[in-house]
Amino acid sequence: MNEPHIGLFGCGRMGMRHLTEFHRLDAQVTVFDTDAANLREAERAGARTVRSAAELLALPLTAADVCLPTRHHAAGTVAALEAGHHVISEKPLCLSLAEAQQISDASRAARRTVQVGYIFRFAPYLRALRRAVVGAVAGDIRYAVVRLGAQGSRAPWKHRAAEGGGAVHEMLMHALDQAVWLFGEPTELQLAGQWAVLAERNIDGVLHPSDTEDIAIARGRFGAVEVIAYADLLSAVPTAHVEVHGSHGMLSARGTDNTCWWQPNSGPAAQVEVEDPDTPWLRAELHRFLETLHTGDTTGMHTAEDTLSIMRCLQRPRGAA
Ligand SMILES: NC(=O)c1ccc[n+]([C@@H]2O[C@H](COP(=O)([O-])OP(=O)(O)OC[C@H]3O[C@@H](n4cnc5c(N)ncnc54)[C@H](O)[C@@H]3O)[C@@H](O)[C@H]2O)c1
Secondary structure, eight states: OOEEEEEEEEEEEEHHHHHHHHHHHTTEEEEEEEHHHHHHHHHHOOEEEEEEEEHHTSSOOOOOOOOOGGGHHHHHHHHHHHHHHEEEEESOOOHHHHHHHHHHHHHHHHHHEEEEOOOOOGGGGHEEEHHHHHHHTSSSSEEEEEEEOOOSSGGGGGGOOGGSHHHIIIIIHHHHHHHHHOOOOEEEEEEEEEEEEOOEEEEEEHHHHHHHHOOOEEEETTTEEEEEEEEEEEOSEEEEEEEEESEEEOOOOTTTTTEEEEESSSSOOEOOOOOOOOOHHHHHHHHHHHHHEEEOOTTSSSHHHHHHHHHHEEEOOTOOO
16 A cells, blocks of 8 residues: 555544554644644644645545544535545544435545544454354343443533534444444434533633533444443543343443453353454554555444434434534
8 A cells, every 4th residue: 555645634632643543554644723733733743734624635635534623523524525535534423414414425426435433443342242242142132231431521612512512422422333333223213311410611720611411321223232322421430331131141341441251141251352452442443444445345434324324313302402
C-alpha cells in the first residue's frame, strides 16, 4: 500500500489520538481545526496543517477522518463524500434518522465508504466474547445486557443537548453498536428512558451548566436477542460490561479487567481466552480502516448502513431530543 494520506477534521482529544495512531501506521496526516492552539499542537506532533476545511477537502486524500464535535459529524461527512473521499467518523455518525439517510445517500452517490469509529469492536475482552457468541458456546441466545459508563465532564459541549452531548450520543450509541456487532441489526428499539441528574459539571475547576441526560436505557431486539442497554455519564471509573444469556449458560465480558467468562447452567465458571490482550484498541481500529480502503471489504467495521438501521428503529420518548 502507498503511504496513505489522511485529512483530519478536528484535532481535539480524539483527533490527537487518531493523529498519533495514524503516524504509527505510517500514514501522512494533514489537519484542519478551528482552534489555532490545537493546530499548533498537531504541527508539533508532525502533522501538516491547513487553514480551511475547503483546503483540506481539495487535497488528494486517501480518506477523511471526522473527529469534530458530534453536531458537526453529518455535515463534515457529507462534505468529504461530495469531495470524493472515503470517510471514517468518530462515533456517533450523526444525530438523527434524517442525517443518517443523507449520509447513506451521499455515500452511494459518491461511491465512497463511510465507517464509524466504534472502538469497543477492537477491545480484546469483547472480541473474546464475540468469538464465543459466534461459536455458539452459550447455545440459543435469548437475552443480553450491555452496560457502559464514564465520568463525563471533560468538555462543556458534551453536556449540552444542542451540541449533541449527553449519555445517549456519548455512551448509549456504543452499547447499541455492540448489540449490532454481536447479534445483528435491530428490528425493534426503544429509548426506554433518559434522566438528567447533574445540573452542572465541574470542568477544570469551572462550573458549566448541563442540560443533557446523564443516564439512558434502551431495550431492543437485535437479531433473535432481547437486549437491554444501559449507559451513563456518572460512573466513577470507565465501566464496560456485557452479559449474554443462552440456553447453556451465561457469557460475560468486563472491560475493567479485560476478561471474559463462561458460566454454564451447572458446573464451575471458566475463563474464555482473551487473545492479544494488550492490543491498543484505536490502533487496531484505524489499521482495519486502512485495510478496508485497500481491499474494499468493510467486514467488522460499523458502516453508515449500520447507523441507518439503528436510527430507523430507534423510538424516542415524547419530548426527548
Ligand atoms: N470512540 C471513543 O471512545 C470516543 C472518545 C471520545 C470522543 N469521541 C467522539 O469524538 C468526537 C470528538 O470528541 P473530542 O473529545 O475529541 O472533542 P474535542 O472537543 O476535544 O475536540 C473537537 C475538536 O474539533 C475542533 N472543531 C470544532 N468545530 C470545528 C469545525 N467546525 N471545524 C474544524 N474543527 C472544529 C475543536 O477546536 C476541537 O479541537 C465526538 O464526536 C466524540 O463523541 C469518541
